[in-house]
Amino acid sequence: MLAPLHSTNTSQAPVTHFADDRCCLSIDRFSLAYAGKTALRDLTLSVPRHRVTAFIGPSGCGKSTLLRAINRLHDLNESVAHSGHIALEGHDIHDPQMNVTELRRRVGMVFQTPNPFPMSIYENVAFGLRLQQRLPKRKRDDIIEWALTSAALWDEVKDRLHRSAWQLSGGQQQRLVIARTLAVQPDVLLLDEPASALDPISTLKIEELIRNLKSQLTLVLVTHNMQQAARVSDYTAFLHQGELVEYGPTDQVFTNPRLQRTENYITGRVT
């Protein structure tokens, strides 16, 4: 089942359109309201596979809300209503036949503040695996090593896998959370300001990790930090007051924005 993309979008923002074989997530006229207050209005964009797409915009513009909508975290909140479609690899995520826990396995999420569980490093990474299936210990150990290596954390923690995850530094905790998400082999990784609570060195490590991970999966990054968006993303979407203002290749959005509003925001002038 393919969700059609409306190329005849009347919004003034030009939509970067990807062919179905390159498109991972397609968001189609998606609107969302919290307790009657509109947070997202008629968004249409598609996210390319194996690329880093950044959502930027001022606080309250709806970029985190959009990110959380992609793995249906809003289901936990009963006062949220939505319309329109979000499709993952052509399948509507709100389809009644879509298994929401399976969706969340395929669409991993990393939050602003590191949230390791109160267990050992090993158990944190094994958490998602244990939910899926019973694996022989040997196999599970291999996956955990692979996930920690992918998150560039293995060398730092291999000697203390059974120590509490809460003893790690903030940057290590955030990489552990990424490893925990990678362990269930998702197709998409959503990162909600993953470095905003970290020091500059840890931030650089996370950014490097994001660049390295795009060979394995599709990444969507929400950030407040323009330089970070410019450094790591391939595509950038600028959101403002729940609407998509501009979307395109990062180079183009940052060096030659189509719209004055985008330029004002990127250059730090008050919009």
Next chain:
Amino acid sequence: MNDRSASASSRRLHFDWLNSLWPWLCAASVALSLLMLGALLTLLVVRGLGHFWPANLEQVTLNSGETFAGQTVREVALPQQEGDERLYFTGNQDIDGARWRWVAIEEIAERSHPVDLIRLERTPWGDFIGRLAAIEQADQRWEGEAAWRHLTTLLALPINQRPDSQLLLSTANGQTLRLPLTNVLSAQAPNAMAWWQKTHAWGEGVWRFLSEGPRAANTGGGVWPAIFGTVLMVILMSVMVTPFGVLAAIYLNEIAHQGRLTRFVRIGVRNLAGVPSIVYGVFGLGVFVYGIGGSIDEWFFSDTLPSPTFGTGGLLWASLTLALLTLPVVIVATEEGLARIPEAQREGAVALGATRLEMLTRIVLPMAAPAMLTGVILAIARAAGEVAPLMLVGVAKLAPQMPVDGEFPYLHLERKFMHLGYHLFDTAFHGEDVQAAIPLVYATALLLVLIVLVLNLTAIFLRHYLRRQRGSEC
């Protein structure tokens, strides 16, 4: 403008003394509270534990020439006269007709501590204070020192192996009596004891207080059935209250729509914690004992009616009543624990593909476990000290049978039981011998405090252990 700021600063200067004083006021209230608590504990320890110390026996000769022996209890001022009077515990109720004697200090001519004075604990008639003249066993006879040595070896034997003997005793004023050995529980010669022997005897006395049943209408003996009843009732209560309280808290905090109704229920639960406990007792009596218990009797025990089985106060109904009483405590503590868990932890689990049940059982409940434990321990501490409702639903002054024994079904939920709090109340106010009851009251009170203290310490250590298990070492 200048005037106004000047007057403002002078007004502040006026209260400067308050600025330097308020920390002292706070410190003073802490100090006062600590002092009161310290005084409470000291009183209980000194009066409660001092009772078991084998104090020296005194032989007193009065100005009138009369002689008696006894143990000094306390001195008080004589009413409307100069001087003090002293209370002696003299025992020998069968001979003197009383166990206590008040003597004005002026009347005392001579006091001494002869080493051959002994104190026998016996039943009936309570303690004997005097001298051991001889022991007769069949045709054998021991006298003096040898008699005392023989008595200690006899008392070391188990009760059913002691030979049939007679003790020949004499009081300080020369009266004699014969006493069968079977009536003697223990014997002491405190004046001849070294301090380490006294310490040993004191330890034995404390142990017997803890391990034996009460005697002489709760004015003597120990409190073991009351300890057992209290602990058993509290355990049953925890088993009943924990699942209900935890499940209710999970519903209120995790499942229910957080609307006006939930808020109303929450306020209701918090208010229930403040309802006087006797009200729960009345409810328990009306609903559990007469309502449910009466029906059970009609359906299953109709052959023994009109004498009730479950239709009267008992262990089950007391535990149920206290479970109801402590339910709000468990709900509130658990709910607070659940509310403290960061949303990020829940979202983290859900974002990894956990269902709501998996999130609850694997992340939320383990994290809230210390709070639940706190709730249960608070409930236990409250239940262990509660007396008023129990008087209506099953506690007994003297329970003829323990609620647990070797007879099927081993745990007898319908039986009445003894409880430390009620035992304390009964000893203090319904005993026939008030002077004898006073030290037991202090000792029982100390025991109650200690039980609650031990329960709370267990909780603190368990909570600490659970936290450490999560925090540093997994």
